[in-house]
Amino acid sequence: MRRRRHSAPLLTATALLGGAALTLTGCAAGSSDESAATDELTGRGPITYVSSPDASGAAQKSIDVWNAEHPDEQVEWIELPLDADQQRQQLAQNAQIESDAYSVLNLDVVWTSEFAANRWIVPLPDDALPTDDLIPATVDAATYSDTLFAAPYYTDGALLYSRTDLLTAAGVTEPPTTWDDLRAACDKVLALPEAQGMSCYAGQFDKNEGLTVNFSEAVASAGGTLFTEDGRPDVDTPEAKAALQFLVDGFADGTIPEEAITFQEEQGRQAFQDGKLVFLRNWPYIFKSLSAEDGSSAVAGKFGVSPIPGAEEAGVSTLGGRNLAIAANAENKATALEFIQFFTGQEQEEARLELSSRAPVYGSFFEDEAVTAKYPYLPTLLTSLENAQPRPKVVKYGETTAVIQDEVYAAITGDKSVEDALADLQSELESLAG
Structure with missing residues (x-):
């Protein structure tokens, strides 16, 4: 059916969560509520799928x-x-007014805890998904209060895309492991x-979620963390200073081009696809577009992928990806549950991998030699996922990411010093943590 646009008013869970999760507060779903919600997965008929755009x-x-x-059970796509x-704001607003317009929600993995804690989504039955076949980290990212609230849709880890043809011509035989190597x-x-007219490096630095991700990765890649093991903010540190200084210096000395201050993933x-960058930090999904041989990509056959660099050794990715959940008021x-099972099944995951380069959530894809031969970035992605750290699983995630973006953006645009930005960020995160 036609999409409708609305304007906005392995990998072990224990390793991935260590030191990063903020103590959750607010209304957690109790066992009786979970059973009741599961019993309410009734009713068949048309539903909506509410998601970000998918250019593929x-x-x-x-x-x-x-x-x-x-x-008799048609799915209409409502495009965010x-x-x-x-996206998060529009999904949250729809839940807060208790509208039944949204059925299946496509959620960033980091939103799942917030939506579950606020009862904006409902638990899934214990046997709804083949969880033993899924990458454990993806299942953990779909779980809140020991209850599965969503189905892993695709997973993500950061990759460094490099112009290997130009690196070879310049006598550089290995991708950069550290920030100094990159420079x-x-x-x-x-x-x-x-290489005349090209710039060195870009990531996602527009003041949105991508900036939170890039800053989180930089801190982790300098040996730091945004939160301590007991969930307290910990950003006014030498490691966070080194991370933010790397970004600030990058804009100041031209390592990062000025226009990258507006870059989200697609920009x-x-x-990079137009041949304007030597290096790019981005997600696996762009591999397909970069590889296109229809004339749309100036870098087809000329690029490679590697783990992102760090301060003194290979960097640490943020765990990304998306989950599908059922809106509480749907x-x-x-029908919504059956559609989710269909949409996230192995057959459809394989079909979407072919078209979009979205990384599947089934571990078997990463072990299949025929698949990895066709999608050579998968082994590198697996390395990224094995070392990845999640963003904080926090009920007040909207406020948390907003203050991170505000302070980091103020530093990279020169409105605040690195020291002042981190001190203010520490204070604001402590206020949110209570």
């Missing part, structure tokens, strides 16, 4: 397959804005005549 068209193809087989913060490689590449992807929840 892969998700729509899955929906078309479902709709062809379910004439591209900006992640606007040194750029110095050599940008001295080449064929960065387009800049009608036809039985």
Whole structure:
């Protein structure tokens, strides 16, 4: 069915969560509430799928397959804005007014705890998903208060995309492991005549969720963490200072181009794809577009992937990805559950991998030699996932990410010193933590 636009008003769970989870507060779902919610997964009929845009068209193809087989249970796609913060705001507002307009919600993994704690989504039955076949970290990211509230849809870890053709021409034989390596490689590449007009490096630095991710990764890659093991904010530290200084210096000395201050994922992807960058930090999904041989990519066959660099050794990715959940106020929840099971099943995951490069949540894909031969970034992604750290699983995530963005953005735009930005961020996060 036609999409409708609305404007906005392995990997072990224990290792991934260590030192990063903020103590959860607010209304947690009790066991009696969970049982009741599961019993309410009834009703069949039309539903909506509420998601960010998908330029690959892969998700729509899955929906078309479902709709062809379910004439009385059609799925309509309600497309959210591209900006992640606007997505979360629109989803939260719909829940707060108790509207039944949304059925199946496509959630950033870090929103799942917030939505579960506020009872904006309902628990899934224990046997709803083949959890033993899924990467454990993805199941953990879909779980709140020991209860599965969502289905892992795809997983994500950061990758460093590199212009291997230019690195080779400049005599650089290995991708950068550290930030110093990255700068040194750029110095050599940008001295080449064929690199005239190019810039060194970009990530996602617009003031939205991508900035939180990039800052979190930089802190972890400098040996720090945003929160202590007992859930207290811990950002006014030498490690966080080194991380933020790397970003600030990058903009100041031109390592990061000035225009990257507006980059979200797609702007960065387009800049690298057009041949304007030597290095780009981004997610696996862009691999397909970069590899296109229809003339749309200037870097097809000329790039490689590696783990992101860090301060003194290979960097640490943020755990990304998406979950699918059932809105608490939705009608036809039985259809919604069956659609989620279909949409996140191995057959549809494989089809979307072909079209979109979205990383599957089934561990078997990463072990299949035929699959990894076709998608050579998967082993590198697995390394990224094995070392990844999650963003804090916090009920007040919207407020938490907003203050991180405000203070980091103030520093990289020169409105605050690194020291003042981190001191203010520490204070604001402590106020939120209570």
